[in-house]
Amino acid sequence: MAKVQPRTLSGFMELLPSRQIQFDRMAAILRDSFSLYGFFPLDTPLIEASDVLLAKGGGETEKQIYRFMKGDSDLALRFDLTVPLAKYVALHYAELAFPFRRFQIGKVYRGERAQRGRFREFYQADIDIIGDGKLDVSNDAEIPAIIYRTFTALGLRRFQIRVNNRKILNGFYAMHDLTRQSTAIMRTVDKLEKIGEKSVRDLLTAPEIGLTEQQAGEILRFIDIKGSNEEVLASLEQYRGRNPMFDEGLDELTMVARHLAAFGVPQDHFALDLTIARGLDYYTGTVYETTMLDHPEIGSICSGGRFDNLAEYYTDRQLPGVGISIGLTRLFFVLEDQGYLNDQLNTAPADALILPMTEDMGPAISLATALRTAGVRTQIYGEPKKFKQKMTYADKLAVPYVIILGEDEVRDNAASVKNMRTGEQVKLTMDQVAAHIQKGLAPLNEGTPILDKGE
Amino acid sequence: MAKVQPRTLSGFMELLPSRQIQFDRMAAILRDSFSLYGFFPLDTPLIEASDVLLAKGGGETEKQIYRFMKGDSDLALRFDLTVPLAKYVALHYAELAFPFRRFQIGKVYRGERAQRGRFREFYQADIDIIGDGKLDVSNDAEIPAIIYRTFTALGLRRFQIRVNNRKILNGFYAMHDLTRQSTAIMRTVDKLEKIGEKSVRDLLTAPEIGLTEQQAGEILRFIDIKGSNEEVLASLEQYRGRNPMFDEGLDELTMVARHLAAFGVPQDHFALDLTIARGLDYYTGTVYETTMLDHPEIGSICSGGRFDNLAEYYTDRQLPGVGISIGLTRLFFVLEDQGYLNDQLNTAPADALILPMTEDMGPAISLATALRTAGVRTQIYGEPKKFKQKMTYADKLAVPYVIILGEDEVRDNAASVKNMRTGEQVKLTMDQVAAHIQKGLAPLNEGTPILDKGE
Numbered sequence: 001m002a003k004v005q006p007r008t009l010s011g012f013m014e015l016l017p018s019r020q021i022q023f024d025r026m027a028a029i030l031r032d033s034f035s036l037y038g039f040f041p042l043d044t045p046l047i048e049a050s051d052v053l054l055a056k057g058g059g060e061t062e063k064q065i066y067r068f069m070k071g072d073s074d075l076a077l078r079f080d081l082t083v084p085l086a087k088y089v090a091l092h093y094a095e096l097a098f099p100f101r102r103f104q105i106g107k108v109y110r111g112e113r114a115q116r117g118r119f120r121e122f123y124q125a126d127i128d129i130i131g132d133g134k135l136d137v138s139n140d141a142e143i144p145a146i147i148y149r150t151f152t153a154l155g156l157r158r159f160q161i162r163v164n165n166r167k168i169l170n171g172f173y174a175m176h177d178l179t180r181q182s183t184a185i186m187r188t189v190d191k192l193e194k195i196g197e198k199s200v201r202d203l204l205t206a207p208e209i210g211l212t213e214q215q216a217g218e219i220l221r222f223i224d225i226k227g228s229n230e231e232v233l234a235s236l237e238q239y240r241g242r243n244p245m246f247d248e249g250l251d252e253l254t255m256v257a258r259h260l261a262a263f264g265v266p267q268d269h270f271a272l273d274l275t276i277a278r279g280l281d282y283y284t285g286t287v288y289e290t291t292m293l294d295h296p297e298i299g300s301i302c303s304g305g306r307f308d309n310l311a312e313y314y315t316d317r318q319l320p321g322v323g324i325s326i327g328l329t330r331l332f333f334v335l336e337d338q339g340y341l342n343d344q345l346n347t348a349p350a351d352a353l354i355l356p357m358t359e360d361m362g363p364a365i366s367l368a369t370a371l372r373t374a375g376v377r378t379q380i381y382g383e384p385k386k387f388k389q390k391m392t393y394a395d396k397l398a399v400p401y402v403i404i405l406g407e408d409e410v411r412d413n414a415a416s417v418k419n420m421r422t423g424e425q426v427k428l429t430m431d432q433v434a435a436h437i438q439k440g441l442a443p444l445n446e447g448t449p450i451l452d453k454g455e
Numbered sequence: 456m457a458k459v460q461p462r463t464l465s466g467f468m469e470l471l472p473s474r475q476i477q478f479d480r481m482a483a484i485l486r487d488s489f490s491l492y493g494f495f496p497l498d499t500p501l502i503e504a505s506d507v508l509l510a511k512g513g514g515e516t517e518k519q520i521y522r523f524m525k526g527d528s529d530l531a532l533r534f535d536l537t538v539p540l541a542k543y544v545a546l547h548y549a550e551l552a553f554p555f556r557r558f559q560i561g562k563v564y565r566g567e568r569a570q571r572g573r574f575r576e577f578y579q580a581d582i583d584i585i586g587d588g589k590l591d592v593s594n595d596a597e598i599p600a601i602i603y604r605t606f607t608a609l610g611l612r613r614f615q616i617r618v619n620n621r622k623i624l625n626g627f628y629a630m631h632d633l634t635r636q637s638t639a640i641m642r643t644v645d646k647l648e649k650i651g652e653k654s655v656r657d658l659l660t661a662p663e664i665g666l667t668e669q670q671a672g673e674i675l676r677f678i679d680i681k682g683s684n685e686e687v688l689a690s691l692e693q694y695r696g697r698n699p700m701f702d703e704g705l706d707e708l709t710m711v712a713r714h715l716a717a718f719g720v721p722q723d724h725f726a727l728d729l730t731i732a733r734g735l736d737y738y739t740g741t742v743y744e745t746t747m748l749d750h751p752e753i754g755s756i757c758s759g760g761r762f763d764n765l766a767e768y769y770t771d772r773q774l775p776g777v778g779i780s781i782g783l784t785r786l787f788f789v790l791e792d793q794g795y796l797n798d799q800l801n802t803a804p805a806d807a808l809i810l811p812m813t814e815d816m817g818p819a820i821s822l823a824t825a826l827r828t829a830g831v832r833t834q835i836y837g838e839p840k841k842f843k844q845k846m847t848y849a850d851k852l853a854v855p856y857v858i859i860l861g862e863d864e865v866r867d868n869a870a871s872v873k874n875m876r877t878g879e880q881v882k883l884t885m886d887q888v889a890a891h892i893q894k895g896l897a898p899l900n901e902g903t904p905i906l907d908k909g910e
């Protein structure tokens with residue numbers, strides 16, 4: 001028969017089994033962490049009507065989207081989890097309680113040019129808190145705690161959550177009569193780390209934006225405000241009273257910073273950073289980025305912010321919110337690439353592999369049933385192969401324990417249990433096996449999926 | 456601004472938050488159950504090249520598939536999890552250890568005519584064991600154990616796993632010189648429960664199949680063999696020695712039945728049933744169906760079987776396997792529809808909702824951080840609303856515990872903790888709160904997502 005070449009599309013991540021276990025463990029940690037903060041899980045269709053998905057329209061989105069006809073229906077694959085959330089909240093408004101907190105971990109699709117580390121299908125992990133009419137700024141203050149707990153639970157240590165407030169920036173621009181140019185200025189300032197101060201100054205004074213040298217200098221001085229959180233807030237207080245929006249933003253930023261300790265976020269994992277603007281018009285208040293201190297070149301691994309109006313394309317209701325997003329597929333790629341994955345963790349599909357060495361599989365099956373009932377993930381190797389081949393299989397799966405049931409063992413109602421990491425083998429009665437294995441497994445399952453060797 | 460009507464496509468399940476929690480709990484139980492049997496988790500792209508996905512080609516599949524062009528690429532959404540598995544195993548063959556056991560819980564797409572309880576996007580939960588060249592029949596014997604443990608863990612009680620072997624059927628047809636018509640006969644016999652014996656007899660003797668009355672009688676007598684597993688096997692033994700394929704099938708079926716008790720499957724949850732054929736040419740040996748005893752009209756909720764050649768369209772390697780599939784979205788729909796979902800289970804997004812009643816949120820935040828560190832899912836209600844509105848929110852979420860932090864409590868470094876189910880309210884010191892709540896939560900989280908009221 002003529003064969004079709006089996007292949008996976010480029011830009012689509014498809015992991016080998018033990019890597020998949022690592023990925024799944026990371027996703028499970030995200031779920032558990034988000035759940036600790038009272039977020040509902042949500043799952044929305046991958047396909048939506050194109051007019052719903054593209055209600056906002058325009059720009060890169062429309063070019064990258066996977067869009068197609070099915071019968072008479074103009075359909076598209078979601079390109080983020082925010083638009084489906086907006087649709088969901090507008091559609092199910094009457095049945096939801098606000099603030100509505102939801103997390104969603106799901107695949108999204110963007111037909112980007114394929115290149116290393118760029119994916120066309122990728123998981124996003126989003127959390128959002130949506131208010132009805134209003135949403136208290138204390139929600140903004142909680143977000144860094146969620147980021148901190150989540151990445152710490154994954155095992156990351158050398159990271160920093162950087163926070164700013166768009167109202168401070170907008171208010172500052174208004175003070176200097178630069179409101180008209182503020183979006184262009186923020187887009188430019190956002191590039192500071194990438195292109196440097198000199199290039200930013202040149203862009204700001206170039207004809208497209210057209211600032212004077214003095215105005216550019218004011219802006220660069222402003223966003224150069226640095227120091228501890230208290231020092232930054234003190235510097236900002238010197239601008240107070242000149243613009244109401246600025247003052248509001250400063251109040252919000254102060255509130256976010258004030259409760260950090262109570263939220264359990266150490267000072268050294270948090271920075272007020274006036275260079276953070278997020279190049280999206282969408283955000284209106286607090287904005288967040290998260291960077292790996294040893295890999296600034298990767299950019300932000302968790303970003304988001306406060307927005308005024310989640311669902312304006314679907315409803316007249318004012319639905320403000322605050323949220324963050326983790327690009328999980330890209331993060332996993334980067335972590336693997338940079339050697340951050342903890343390969344010491346148990347990634348075997350089973351904790352114990354039973355090797356029946358007698359014709360009758362009965363004893364092996366009974367033992368497997370007992371182990372599974374005790375919660376030990378157990379596989380029986382039922383193929384009639386030589387002992388050596390059975391052990392090769394055990395090695396390939398990296399199972400922590402092999403259980404040998406030969407004639408002697410069956411006669412004695414016993415099992416020989418071999419710890420595959422230490423090589424130690426003991427003969428135990430059947431009812432001792434589960435406890436023995438569980439004791440040995442505990443340390444193997446203790447670690448985090450990320451091993452951050454930074455200090 | 457002109458609004459786009461927010462809507463979800465018909466045939467796409469989109470759950471409200473507390474239903475989503477129930478669905479997710481079911482999916483988590485499937486994952487845990489499959490993992491106990493040593494299956495790797497797998498996640499493959501939703502989009503594949505159309506020629507890869509349609510390698511087998513033909514039939515209903517091609518009509519129902521979501522297929523589209525993106526640039527020059529002819530792409531399609533997967534319509535099951537078996538074809539992607541075949542591709543995966545053929546593609547990654549060299550990096551896998553065999554038998555390769557994997558489970559996958561993921562969405563698949565079929566552009567079926569929309570009708571109640573039929574979905575165009577739905578979750579399948581599949582497990583498969585793939586051998587390299589050969590796969591021992593002991594794997595077939597394990598499958599009923601997995602089905603039994605999984606549905607029992609979900610809370611289902613009144614169900615039956617029905618097993619047959621295609622070799623027995625094919626061998627029987629060969630004995631009666633009916634091999635040429637066997638596929639047509641099996642397709643017809645498969646409808647026995649739906650259309651009754653009379654209609655099956657009519658179809659068998661109609662010109663398309665063309666059996667004699669006597670042949671039709673032989674077949675109906677054969678598939679009418681009933682009784683305990685031992686009785687069925689004894690009846691089948693009477694046909695032994697007349698056809699090698701029949702004898703092989705009988706050996707396999709006997710092996711599957713023999714180890715049931717050791718695998719922990721009660722006799723009353725298992726039946727050898729010669730009417731089961733699975734209307735797919737794909738299966739070559741053991742076949743499985745699972746029915747809800749009180750709802751036979753729903754049909755099989757978990758089906759599968761043994762196949763000879765997983766990936767023949769991609770590779771010359773012989774890759775036999777055995778597997779089952781659960782249509783999770785449809786099952787969830789049916790369970791909800793029939794009142795099987797356990798609404799007593801805790802479906803709140805948080806175990807505790809803290810209501811700060813003072814200006815300073817500090818104490819509320821500190822308590823929330825402590826509770827989360829102790830593993831209690833905690834939400835702070837930060838909106839400046841009246842007490843009554845806060846309690847209404849708590850009721851809507853159905854949170855088990857509300858924690859009130861008023862001036863008195865803050866002064867005394869205490870918290871008033873209200874059990875929302877019993878109405879009982881106690882004032883506790885801050886460090887007593889976590890343990891108090893955890894103790895009360897335990898029974899709420901003990902139940903299964905399905906409440907099977909059948910006896």
